[in-house]
Amino acid sequence: MRASDRAYGILLDEIQSGVLAPGAVLGEVEQAARLGVSRTPLREAIGRLAADGLVVQQSPRVTVVSEIDAGDIREIFEMRRALEETAARLAARRADAANFASLAEGFAAVRIGETNAPDAYRELFGRFDAALDEAVANDYLTSALRTIRTHLVRVRRMARENPERLAAAVSEHKLISHAIAAGDEELAAHATHIHLHNALESILASVASEQGAA
Known part of the structure; x- marks a missing residue:
């Protein structure tokens, strides 16, 4: 190296x-x-x-x-919506349906609160991102997504772990995976939009709560 x-x-x-x-x-x-x-x-x-x-x-x-605040988080999610909704549409058009059907089954099997759940959903989220990048088959788009994901690691660290939100995120990824497997571009993009809206609201609420308690 x-x-x-x-x-x-x-x-x-x-x-x-x-x-x-x-x-x-x-x-x-x-x-x-x-x-x-x-x-x-x-x-x-x-x-x-x-x-x-x-x-x-x-x-x-x-x-x-660099600093990161609520305004930065909103801007990151504005970019996420543009990139990930487009990626979901392209994946529904181009993806190996069996791959995303398998991911949907994996998300359905996750039980938040069980001992192995954190490792299980993190591994599945990583598999989902990798499958999405492969399905999109657009180096420019996946490069932009990788940059956004780099910032998301910092954003997620700022927010407290919320089991209810994690359970919802797993369910949302299951729906996105189902939509991509079915080749339904509109549903894949819409489900991605809903997921990102919920994720942003949860993160902003958590950050505000942490700052209020400081």
Whole structure:
């Protein structure tokens, strides 16, 4: 693995996990020494993070982890709607129906609250995203989706885990999977729209509650 790729992977994980909080300064000398790379690959890694929108240049010599607030979350979801509703339509037109029928069965089998449920739904959500990307078969669209998903890791970390919302998300993904398997473009897009609306409302409510309690 290239030094720049390794540095990027570590910094990305630390930003998404909150180890590097919004506003944290990424000093070239300090970060290069900490990560065990020279300053050139570190600059490449920071450049990729800047392209992702995860860090910003405060001044010519100061780079910080970008802030994220309710306004940012709404903007992310505006983009999600445009991308994911389009992806759902394309998937309903192009996907392997059996693959999404299998995913629908998997979502139907998840029982939130059981010991293995968290791992089960996270694995299924990952499989769903991968199947959607494959079905869409559009590198430009899937590249944009990957960027949005990078930010979503931070957004979800800001919200408290809500078993009721997780159960609803599983049910919503089941419906989307069924619609794609059936080749129903309108239902796939509409079900995706409803899922994203519910997810946004839940996240914003959770963030507001956390800030109110702080």
